[in-house]
Amino acid sequence: MQLYSFFRSGTSHRLRIALNLKGLAYEYKAVDLRTEQHLDANYKAIQPQGLVPALMLDGERGRQVLIQSPAIIEWLEEVHPKPALLPASPEDRARVRALAAIVGCDIHPVNNRRILEALRHEFSADDAAVHRWCANWVNDGFEAIEALLAADAHRGDFCFGRAPTLADVYLIPQVESARRFKVDMGRWPLIVAVDAACAQIDAFRRAAPAMQPDAA
Numbered sequence: 001m002q003l004y005s006f007f008r009s010g011t012s013h014r015l016r017i018a019l020n021l022k023g024l025a026y027e028y029k030a031v032d033l034r035t036e037q038h039l040d041a042n043y044k045a046i047q048p049q050g051l052v053p054a055l056m057l058d059g060e061r062g063r064q065v066l067i068q069s070p071a072i073i074e075w076l077e078e079v080h081p082k083p084a085l086l087p088a089s090p091e092d093r094a095r096v097r098a099l100a101a102i103v104g105c106d107i108h109p110v111n112n113r114r115i116l117e118a119l120r121h122e123f124s125a126d127d128a129a130v131h132r133w134c135a136n137w138v139n140d141g142f143e144a145i146e147a148l149l150a151a152d153a154h155r156g157d158f159c160f161g162r163a164p165t166l167a168d169v170y171l172i173p174q175v176e177s178a179r180r181f182k183v184d185m186g187r188w189p190l191i192v193a194v195d196a197a198c199a200q201i202d203a204f205r206r207a208a209p210a211m212q213p214d215a216a
């Protein structure tokens with residue numbers, strides 16, 4: 001299995017966490033977003049959108065590329081169900097998926113590199129404006145996640161239940177990104193505590209941007 005990844009990419013980071021939690025080994029293929037390697041024809045032959053991550057499989061059906069981190073993580077959960085990233089009951093699964101979707105649908109997409117590049121180059125935003133933009137969407141999403149965590153009386157150290165789930169897989173890379181954009185995390189003590197609990201787990205530690213071969 002080959003993972004096309006950029007060390008600082010949140011979507012690559014979430015997939016690295018999921019792969020590590022499932023105990024799956026992969027070969028790391030760095031795609032440098034800073035030099036726009038993701039936009040060249042060689043990479044677009046793998047991922048036609050020019051986005052990371054992508055996962056190349058060498059299976060019975062030959063080489064196959066999986067794209068889109070939510071689809072890849074769902075595939076992982078189906079093919080490697082243990083340890084489960086989703087709880088047993090449909091209602092609990094919906095809750096965990098909702099926490100993940102706040103990050104995956106409502107924070108990350110609007111703070112993605114290409115959006116920030118468009119703000120800079122097509123709408124003349126300077127660095128301060130770009131930081132305000134990012135902080136705004138992180139703020140909205142994290143306020144909601146913090147409220148959901150606070151309302152869950154059965155929660156242990158993680159976003160849901162007593163073990164990491166899909167919600168933590170999505171949340172931790174977004175916390176990393178928020179810190180990089182100098183967002184004040186002190187307003188969300190429950191999220192900070194979840195981040196600290198995940199940082200105790202080897203699968204999360206090994207997935208961190210700073211631990212990747214292309215980290216610079």
Ligand SMILES: N[C@@H](CCC(=O)N[C@@H](CS)C(=O)NCC(=O)O)C(=O)O
Pocket residue numbers: 008009010011012033038050051052053067068069070112113114115
């Ligand atoms: N929905 C896609 C989003 C992938 C994505 O946006 N990846 C970012 C890095 S986190 C990227 O490749 N950005 C390149 C760019 O915006 O130019 C997924 O989850 O896989």
